[in-house]
Structure formats: C-alpha cells, structure tokens
Amino acid sequence: MADYSNPLLSSSSFSDTAAEEEQGQEPPPSPAKKLPSLGSTVEICIGHLTWSQFLQAILVSFAWIFDAQQTFITVFTDAQPPWHCTNDAACSASANICDLPAGSWAWNGPPRATTVSEWGLECANSLVAGLPSSAFFVGCLVGGFVLASLADSSLGRKNMLFFSCLLMGLTSLLATLSPNVWIYSVLKFLSGFGRATIGTTALVLTSELVGKRWRGQISVIGFFCFTFGFLSLPVMAYLNRNASWRNLYLWTSISTIFYCVLMKLFVTESPRWLLVQGRTEEAVATLKCITSITQSNLNLAISNMSHKEETWNVDLFSALRILLQKKWSSKRLMSIMTMGIGIGLVYYGMPLGLQNLSFNLYLSVTFNALSELPSALIVFLFINKFNRRTSLLFFTTLSSVFSLMATIQVDPWTNLQIVFELVSFFSACSAFSISIIYTTELFPTCVRNSALAMARLSMMVGGTLSPLLVSAGRQNKFLCYGVFGLGIAFSGVFGIFLPETKGRPLSDTMDEEENKEKMNCETLA
Template sequence: MAADSTPLIISQADSAESDINTLPCLEKRLPSLDSNIERCIGDFGWSQFIQSIFVSMAWIFDAQQTFISIFTDAHPTWHCTTRLGDESCNSVSNICHLPKNSWSWDWPNHISIISDWSLECTSSIVTGLPASSFFMGCLVGGFVLASLADSSLGRKNMLFLSCLMMSLSSMLTVFSANIWIYSALRFLCGFFRSTIGTCALVLATELVGKSWRGQVGVIGFFCFTLGFLSLPAMAYMNRGSSWRSLYLWTSIPALFYTILVHFFVRESPRWLFVRGREVEAMATLRSIASFNPSTSSTRDFSRSVSLDPQETGNPNLYSAFKILLQKRWAFRRLSAVMVIGFGVGLVYYGMPLGLGNLKFNLYLSVTFNALSELPSSLFTFFLIGKLNRKSSVLVFTTISGVCSILCVLKGNVWIRLQIALELVSFFSACTAFNILLIFTIEMFPTCVRNSAMSLVRQALVLGGVLCPMLVAVGREYGFASYGVFGIVIGCCGMFAVCLPETRGRALCDTMEEEEHAEVSSLDHAKALVISW
C-alpha cells in the first residue's frame, strides 16, 4: 500500500497554528506517533510484509519446543512375549504387575524417555516432570526477561537472544543421561522460549498501520500452526529412531534462523522513538520507506519526532511492571486478561498433551489438532477487523468449555463423538487465544505493551504448568483432565465483560494517552445513555 507523502514531522508553524482555539486534550494535539509513522512509511508495504513474515517465523520453532514432549515423553505401546499359564498377560494388564520377561515394547527402547530410562512404573508426577518443568521455565523466564524488551534490549535483540538460547538448550537436551538432567534442560529451554511469541507478535504489529495490525498478528499464529503441524510429520519419519533425534531436527533449523534474525530483522521504530533513540528510529524508517521509490525521495528524514519527555513513559528494567500495577485502570485490565489467559492456556496446552488418554491414534489425533489451528488462524485473519474483542473471547471460551466437558461423558455415542468434540474445543480455545493476544496489544500503550503481553503469556503458561499433572491423573479419572479444563476456561472467559472494547482503535504510545482514551470512551458511553 502506498505511503502518504506527508512529512513525518509537523513544523513549528503548523504546530502553533493547530494550538489556536483548541482544548488541552490529546486528540486536539499534534498527530500521534502512530499516525506520524504511518504517514512516513505507509500503512502496509512490501518491506513491512517481508519483515512481518520473517519475524513471525520464530513462532514455528516456539511451537515445536512447546509440544515436542507429546512424542518424546509418550508412553510406548507394548505386547506380551510369553503366554502364562493363568493368562494374566493381556492388553489390559498393568505391566508393573507382570514379570519383566513376559512383555516387551513394540518399538526400540530409545523411542521415548519412558522406555529408554525404564520409567513405566514411576509415578505420574515424575513422568510429567519434564513437561511441567518446561512450562515452569516459561513462567519464570517470562517474569525475569519480559521487561527487557520494553527497557534495555528492545524487541529485536530480545527475540534474537531468546531464539539463540532456546535452540542451544534444546540441542544440549540430546545429551541428557537421566530424567533429572532432562527436566533441568527442559526448564532452561522454556525459560528462554518464554518471550519469543511475545516479542515476535509485538515487533511484527508495531511495524504496520492499525488497519493491518490484526492480520499481521495472525501471521504468527499461522507460523505456530506450521510448527505444531511439523511435529507429527517429523515424529512419524523418525518413529523408529531415538527421541533425541527429534530434538536435533528442531534445534538446528532454529539456530540458523537465529543468525538470520540478527542480520536481517529491524528494530521497532516505535520503540526506538519512545526510548529516545531518534537517529536509529529515523534510519529504520528510511530503510523501510526505501522500498517505495515513488515516495522515499519526497520525505524529510533529517528531522525527528518531538515527543514530550513526560509522555514517553521510558521505563527502566522492571519499572514497566510497576507502572502497570500503580495505574488502577491498567491493573484492572491486566488482572482480567490474565485470568482469561489462565483458562485458555489450560485448554490450549492441555488438550494436545491429553490426546494419549483418548482411544485414538496418537499421530492422527495430534495432526488433527494441529490442523484445527489452521482454520482458527484463517477465521481470525479474515474476520479480526469485524469481530468485537469482548464478545468473541466470551463466546469462544464458552464453546470450548462446553465441548471439553462433553468429552468425558460415557456411552457408545459419546465415544464416537469424543474426538470431534475435542477438536471443536481445541479450535475454540485456539481462536480465543488468538483474539486475546491481539486484544491485549490494543489495550496497552507502547511503553508497557511488551511487559503486559508477557504477563498475559505467563498466565497462559501457568495453565500449561498445571495441565501435565491433570492429564496424568486423567488417565485414571477422566473428568480430572477434560472436565476440569472445560469448567476452568468457561468460568475464566466470563472476565471478558470487565474489559473495554478496542476494535478499530489506534495504538497509544504513553500511559497518558491511554488514560485519556479510556476517559473519552466513558464520557461517550455516558452521553449515549443520557441521549437515549
């Protein structure tokens, strides 16, 4: 899309003229940083498209590390090797109660950590430890690393560091000698993976205009689906090989991608301006606009944006968290989206991990779940501009909750419908996940946006921490997994009614702008009520 040829900076004369007979409110001031950047580089051009695609590819490797334990930590199938006199060895026997020489694994021992380290009779807490350790690492890493993207490192450098360390820790997992070392390395992988999705989403959306923000955000969800979908394919091709080879297949491409990020991805010009690094910001804008020859020569890039120092909100390390907690409106919004995020995360991460509990082929069920993310992303891509954020989150969390509860009902009819209900529940959770992340981006200003996004992601991951344990218990008590999933996401989704609608709004850059936008929306709502 062609960019507006209006210079990025409004002259002092224009500024003075615009101040005449105006009220001291933000919408009467100079155009916002959001609109100024759009005037400079356009709403959405080829350079922004390529950057958004490249940044969003990080989600592919994020998805692979998130769900890789479905195959590496799976309970392998087994068969009887001898026919005992009392015929006690059969397909429903507990192998922990059978003589070791009476049964054998269907595949070589090294295909899973369970058979490789003889964990078949170990407690569910121990066998679920690696998956829980990964999500616990995500939880801790989100709190430790989240604010760095808003403060000192920025979006690009944080993305580079996270991808690099995630791929290296995943590669080191190949050398694990026991489940304790393996769990520790999974914790490290989750720790550094925690900010990848957040940084990629925020960086991609800050490079484009508001009318394309939702669609660009969905590109990352498509890439996450591709990463998830690649796992059953790689696992099937390596079904007779060691579980360690699956970590190599995912970590080496991620390492090469990290190198490309360092050389080809640009930092967010919006973040650079807010941090006061105007020279770098102008260089980035000039580079982006250079892809449009018809306008690049008409712009004056020698001048910088004049932001009020009191408005930049320029937070230091972890001060973004303090700002979010101090502002009453910000804390209210953050609390509501984190509660919703917890419920969505429990289902989003728990459903795939619990597929082994269903009477269905594991490779096919994981493939179907991964494929269900594709229509979810397409749905979000084409309709995000028309969807109200609040009502959409409420509807999809409710549908997901109802279908998840129905998955545990007994009877021949429900057994036939079980996988279909599971897919509908997962599709609804995926769609709620997508909309919730875009909703969060639109609710918080640039100076704290990445930190707010990270906290919401932490709430999602907290659900991921708990779901492996629920899945393990659900092997004996079905309601403990899918039943609990449904109740939690249904109740948490109700908190959407506490949030403001953000569809069609411009992104704010400072806390003051966002406060004023909220006051204006409340005044408008009161005026409508009075007029009615």
C-alpha cells in the same frame, strides 16, 4: 495500507513544506494547534503496507514455528511407547504393564524411542514421569516473569527475540546429550525459560512494523507459523519412530539456531520502540528501510511531533510497576491474565491429553494441529470485523461446552470424543489468538511487551496445571476435560470488564492511553 480519515499531519503537508524549504522559502506561519502525537506520526510515516514490511513480518513470525515445536515436542519424546506380550501365559495385553513379571513383555520399537522406554520410567511416580513437561512450563513461568520488561526497556524487541530463540535452541541441542531424566528436566526448564518471551516479542514486533489497518492480519501470520510448527512434529516423529527421541531435539534445535542467524542479519528493530526510547536517528533509519516515505518527510514529521521518551522505564520491572500503579491498567492486566489461565489450561492441556483417548496418537496430534489452521484463517479474515469482547466470550463458551461433552462415557457419544476434543481445541485456539491480539491493543507501546508477557505468563500457569489434570484424567476423564471446560468458561466472563478496541489506533504512552480511557468513560456517562 493505513486508513487515515483525518490525519493530524498528512504526508502531503510534509511534501509541501519540504518543497518550500528546498526553494529557500520560509513556510507560511500556521495557526497554533496541538502537535501530532507519536502514535499518529508513526502511522503516517509507516504509510502503505510495503513488501519490505511484509517480508519483515514473515521473517519475525517464523519464530513461532520453533516455539510450537519445543512446546509440544514432549507429546512424542516423553510418551509411553506401545508394547506387546512375549509370554502369553504370564501376560495380558489389557493388564497394567507394572503388574507384569519381567521378561513377559517388550516394547514394540527400540528402547531408545522415547525417554520413558530408554530410562525405564513406565512405572515411575507420575511426578517423575511428568517432570520434564512440568519443568518446561515452570521455566516458561519464571522466564515470563524475569524477562517480561526487557523488550520494553533495555534490549528492545529484536534483541529480546534473538536471545530467547538462541537460548531455547542451544538448550534443546544440549538435551540430546542428557544422561538421565534429572539433567533432561533441568535443560527443559532452561528451554522453557528462553521460550517464554518468543511469541510475545514476535507478535509485538510484527504489529509495530505496520499501520493499524493491517495490524490484525499481520499479527495472525504468527499463528499460522505456530500451526505449521505444531504440524511438523507428528511428521518428524513418525519418520523418527524407529530411532532415538534425541533426533527430534537435534533437528528442531539446529533449525532454530540457523533462524537466529538470519534474524540477526535481516530483521529491523521496531521504530515505535526506538522513538519511545528517544533513539530518533535509528528510528528514522529503520523507517526509511521499510516504508516509501522520503527521508525529508520522515525528519519533518518526527521533529514536529509532541513526544518525550518515557524516562521512568529504566529498569527491569519498571514497566510492571507502572502497569500496577494505574487503576485502569491494573484492571485490564488482572482481567486479561485471569482469562489467560483458563484459555491456557485448554490450549496447552488438550494436546497433552490426547494420550487419554483411545485414538491413534500420530493422527490425533495431526488433527489437533490441523484444527489450528481454520482457527487462524477465521481470525485472519474476520479480525477487523470481530468485536474483541464478544468473540472471546463466544469461543471460550463453545470450547467449554465441547470439552464437557468429551467426558461423556455412554455409547454412541464415546466414539465422538475425538470430535468433541477437536471442536473444543479449535475454539480455544481462536480464543488464544484473539486474546493475544486484544492484549497488544489494550496497552501502549512503552509497556506493551510487558503486558503481553504477563498475559502469556498466565497462560503458562494454565499450561503448568494441565499435565497434572491429564495424569488424573487417565482414571477419570472429568478431572481432565471436565475441569478444562469449567476453567475456560469461568475465564471468558472476565472479558466484560475490558474496553472494546476494534479499529482503534495503538497508543504509545501511558498518558495517551489514559486520556482515551477518560474520554470513553465520559462518552458512556
């Protein structure tokens, strides 16, 4: 339900002109005026929020469920299972398992429960034991860089989302056949490579299917889906606790592949991207399917707009080049990426670090997943009231404070570590969601997916570093939660270098956004 206080080309004017044409009359000459831009035209063409748009957004957002499952699945598949002593004379429950003689201890469950117990990694070098998780995040880094521009250039939003989900699903399915940790790590790398652009492309596609009034709320649907995906893991892991870790990959990969089929059949391409690419007929057909605007009004609106497709966006890295060539866009990109490193460090690191707390792993992961629900709900309800910069600074600061408090080792504060961790993670989730929405508003359609991919790429940098800090934090919690807190506090400061975008319509071309930037500078001056 878009809110247009002063439309450049109203839907009523479409109807009047169309009626005159149908009666064989020439429309009265209009005074010379600036033709409406692509952005304002699409806003009017999209019209009120329809059930078709809403259902499209829901279906696209489901991709976040499978994204979350593959991101955090190693919390259970690669964990060290609990063990017990079989020879009390030679074994102590508080001893290091690697210092005990063979045969004096045994796993509580079957040896195939996790990769650690199946492949005997309990005493392996920390780099080897953590290799699958690190390979996944490295794959996300490489995939985010290599695939960053494809959704803006050749593939488009829908095809990029389809191929990313399919690659992630197929490699996760193949992971069930892994004979050793090395093959498993290669498959995790490929899974991360495919997963890199799923959240980015899904968010961009949903935001471009609706008008500006509903953009924030519709975007948050993906965050709810991510939470449900995260929350499904401890449930599946608990049900699978006496079986092989391979079952978790089997269940999640088959559902991902099935989703790919549904998406290919029922999801439409972004009309904004189609218009930017000059594919007008396809854009009109898409708009006709998802809006209540008539065919004649659609054709008239689009034929009267002033827009020419972006001819420079022709190869893989052209979008990234143009982002760095413009001073205003490069400044925004560097600021949002610096923020992403700190936010990603906490967002991906906190769940991995739960093994360092003396608390039940299934419950702690469940509590972390549940803490994403109020975070997504707050963003959903108040995103149109939040100033982006202020809210980011608030949540990053709050996360920092409670992450640092989680390092306190003095009673009674030690017993509250899980509470501090949950508040810090909740705040990081809120900052994550707002920063993603903020990024989609900072950059125009022609480079939006590329910019968002780079922002998420920076979060993957934080995610790649987090397993190393979690490993170091087993002996000294400050090296885990303390560094998390300092990292996200430092990153939040960079929000002051970005313009406020609350309530501002999306731009579609670099020139359009640059003109807005100049107008803002003139206003401030």
